[in-house]
Structure formats: C-alpha cells, structure tokens
Amino acid sequence: MPFSKDTSAGYLANHMARLFANGLARRIAPLGLAPAQFMTLLELWAEDGLTQAALVERLDVEQATMANTLARMQRDGLIERRAHETDRRARCIFLTDKARRIEAPAIAAAEAQNAAALAGLSAEEQADLIGLMRQVVATMRREG
Structure with a gap:
C-alpha cells in the first residue's frame, strides 16, 4: 500500500485526535474548561494530590506545558498547590470544591463526545478500536 495521508496511521491518529479535541472543547467550554485542563482533572479526580512531575509523566506532556496548564487552573480556582509532606522542593496539586462540582458534567460531556465520534461503529468495533489504540x-x- 503506497504511503499517503489515507494510509498513514500517524496522520489519521493526529487528525482524529484534533477532531476529538475540538468536539470536547465545544462540549466542556460551558464549564469553563479547555481540553488540557480536562485531561489534568481526569488524573486528579482519579488521584488527588499528585505532584506536577507525576502529572507530566502520566499525561506525556512537556514540563512547561503542564506548568502553564496548572497556572491557568489555579487562576480559575480549580486547583490549589500545597507543600509536599516529605520533599521540600515538590508541591502537590489538589482539587478545589469547584473542580469537584464539575466532575460529573465534564465526564458526561466527554462521554457524549466519545459516543458521537464512535456512533458509526458497532459495539464490537468500538471495543476493538479502543483496544488497538491502547496497544x-x-x-x-x-519505544520512547
């Protein structure tokens, strides 16, 4: 199969990711969230009190990108930073009540985006796609 945008896994994955992100952005904008904030909140809703370094690792983003995202989230009243109990250099990121209140509607928005995007696939095809994406x-x- 000759290489083209229609046969390139990287091109198609990137295009699909942009479309997902744009759809998610539209759905979570009324909550005052951007996709990068939502990704970060997903990690903190699962485990509150992570360090910035842990978030960088889990989300596969650059340190500077995470620092900017966290600064916006703190400004918007979604997180607070506290001193780490044992590492004086580290700060832990904790959710505010505001962030906890928007968890359910934000998750619902993401579920709606996923459902809309995958509507053309059978349940089995959806499971296959997600499994392949995880692999x-x-x-x-x-590979790094």
Missing part, C-alpha cells in the same frame, strides 16, 4: 500507545511509550 499502540503502550508500544509508543516503550
């Missing part, structure tokens, strides 16, 4: 992500993380 690719795991492979790329190992």
